[in-house]
Amino acid sequence: MLRISKLTDYAILAMVELARDGEMLSAHALAERIGVETPTASKVLKLLTGYGLLDSFRGANGGYRATRQAADISVAEVIEAIEGPVAMTECSEETGLCEQESNCDLRGNWQRISQAVRQALEQVSLAEMSVPLKTPRGPLEIAVRAG
Secondary structure, three states: OOOOOHHHHHHHHHHHHHHHHOOOEOHHHHHHHHOOOHHHHHHHHHHHHHOOOEEEEOOOOOEEEEOOOHHHOEHHHHHHHHHOOOOOOHHHHOOOOOOOHHHOOOHHHHHHHHHHHHHHHHOOEHHHHOOOOOOOOOHHHHHHHHO
């Protein structure tokens, strides 16, 4: 199963909150809003700032603010800020990281899959993430309703 880490999930929550209105929030205020501990929020904010997704301001009225609007920041960018490049396997990112590389012909296919996943994540903005999505009805629920 493919999953993002909890830290990345928290980063997406933080970015949605900060990019929504362009508001500046302290680490403590953000932590309260998204329901995480302040040290966790601080760690996420530091990584996002280092990647250039947030600006930080010192002082009594300081805090963090998104560098761009929510519609201009993709989920892929936030994931990369926390986890690094989107890659399904080590070999799909760069050569020399996998012990099986010399005996395996799958690298090109894994690169293709990684690119497709990255493109899908690039197409979802933080603005879209901030809008609740109703769960799509599955085939079973539609069949029951129709019957």
